[in-house]
Amino acid sequence: MDRLSNTVRPYAWGSTTAIPELLGTVPTGEPQAEMWMGAHPGAPSRLRRPSASAVSGPVSDPDPDPVSVSDEVSLTDVIAADPERELGPAAVRAFGPRLPFLLKLLAAGAPLSLQVHPDLAQAQQGHADEERRGVPVNAPHRTYKDANHKPELICALTPFDGLCGFRRPxxxxxxxxxxxxxxxxxxxxxxxxxxxxxxxxxxxxxxxxxxxxxxxxxxxxxxxxxxxxxxAHAPYAQIAHHYPGDPGVIAAMLLNYVQLQPGEAMFLGAGVPHAYLGGLGVEIMANSDNVLRCGLTPKHIDVPELLRIVRFEATEPGILRPEASSTGEELYETPVDEFRLSRYVLPGGGAPVDLTAATPQILLCTAGAPRAGGTGAGAGEGIGLAPGESVFVPAGETVEVSGTGTLFRATVVV
Known part of the structure; x- marks a missing residue:
């Protein structure tokens, strides 16, 4: 397994304190909105793998410094070099030679845009249409950056406020x-x-x-x-404070207001309008950039396409609570295969928990000081994890976790 080095994205809506507090670092005063863990080309995680010279080892140095003989590479490049080894044959057959999910720490200090995501067929159709019309992929009016859908799950680490789905009229x-x-x-x-x-x-x-x-x-x-x-009107006054004059303030009143407590989660499927308003959480999503915005943003809003994608039906904002198993895994059930998120609360003092799987995994620590051990790097005493630290575990790699703390486990369903 490999310890990951991850990028923090400084989006304007990000909290200036939530991620630094979790990581135990000094705030910079700038917003720190999202920390990405995965192989998304926009900000792939980085890791250290032995270089070619390190495999044989220089004769003059029988015990070389592991840092000096390793090169930091992106997880994207590692997977591209040998998809079946890193992801497993079943995942490659199901999703292609790429990691199908992106895991994040998300810290909202201000409301995010009111938005909706297409389903898979809509994304494929929209992407093909924009490709055919020659719309540059980085154009501000481009809607479909890829041909994939983008279901999401957000799990609260602190009290977390959001909007999800239409209220009854x-x-x-x-x-x-x-x-x-x-x-x-x-x-x-x-x-x-x-x-x-x-x-x-x-x-x-x-x-x-x-x-x-x-x-x-x-x-x-x-x-x-x-x-x-x-x-009940107070949240909309707060939204308007951040987005004065934005029609999304009125549109937000059509949606259910949701308050998650730590450990609770919310699943966001295709066609469901939603927005995150504030709080720190663990988010996992299919690896896509397809977003249609409804408001609370200065960015382009394609109204006709938005109206084609939105599901105009009132829904109850189902709050997900993890289902515990005899192994200690607490699973957040969702209706998608691209990702599977669960949580382990390790009490310490017990036997190690075996997380070995035939699918790729990212393990994220959010509390305590657990250890992850296996047959790869750090197999002896394992890799110690502090809050905010994570590891990538290739498919089939032996991994056990022990100690005290909270770990989130991200993988796929095949």
């Missing part, structure tokens, strides 16, 4: 009506008079296509009313 109508903002009254009437799908579609369309200047004034009035009312 009547509930959204009551929330908006209480603001007593005249330009919003037509939305209230639509939500109360139309069938569910039509009501949600018509109101979201109206919000996103409204005159920007008039909508900015409406949002300002709604934010003032939400601040005054407090209670």
């Amino acid at each position: 009547a509930e959204a109508a009551d929330l908006i009506a209480a603001l007593e903002v005249d330009p919003l009254k037509p939305y209230v009437d639509l939500l109360r008079a139309q069938p569910e799908e039509e009501a949600l579609r018509e109101v979201l369309t109206a919000i996103l296509t409204a005159d920007p200047v008039a909508m900015a004034h409406t949002v300002a009035d709604a934010a003032e009313a939400a601040e005054r009312l407090g209670g």
Whole structure:
């Protein structure tokens, strides 16, 4: 197995303190939004593998320094060099010669964009269409960066606030009506008079296509009313504080507000509008960049394509709690194969827990000081992990974990 060196992404919405506090480092004053663990080409993890000279070892130095004879390489390159060895034959058959998931530490200090992800068929169709039209992959109006879907799971490490799925139209109508903002009254009437799908579609369309200047004034009035009312309206006043005048503030009122406690999780499937508002969590997703934005962002919003992708149906924001097994594994059940996330809370003093699997794994420590041992690097005493540290375990590699602490285990289903 290999200890990973991971990149922290400094997105503007990131917390300046949450990731440094977990890692035990000094905050820089800059936002630290996401730490990526995986083989995504945007910021692949790095690891040390013996160089060619290290395999034989220089004659003059029978016990060379492991750092001096190893080169730091990206996990992407390691997998590309021998996909079946690193991922296992079954995973390569199922997902191709790449790691199909991306694991993250996510620290939201401000709301992320209100967004939705396509299903696999929609992603393939959209990507092919933009390729055919010659839209540059880095163009600001490009929607489909790849041909993959992007289901996600977020597990809270601290209290974590978010939005997930549409409310029932009547509930959204009551929330908006209480603001007593005249330009919003037509939305209230639509939500109360139309069938569910039509009501949600018509109101979201109206919000996103409204005159920007008039909508900015409406949002300002709604934010003032939400601040005054407090209670269930308080989150929207806070959102408006970060995104003044953004129509996404009103769109957010159509969605369920969710508060996760540490250890609870939320799954986000295709077509479900959502946003993270604040908190620290472990996120895992299919390895894709396909995002359609609905608001709370200065980035491009493709309204016609968004309306094609969104599932206009009210849903209950199901909060996931891990299901414990006799092995100590606490699994977060999801309906996808590209990733599988579970948690181990190690009490210390017990026998090592065998995590050997025929699939690739990333193990992430979020508390304590557990150790991971196996047949690869650090096989003797194992690799000690501090909070925020992680290891990559190739398919079939023997690995046992012991000690005291909390480990998240990311792998795939084949």
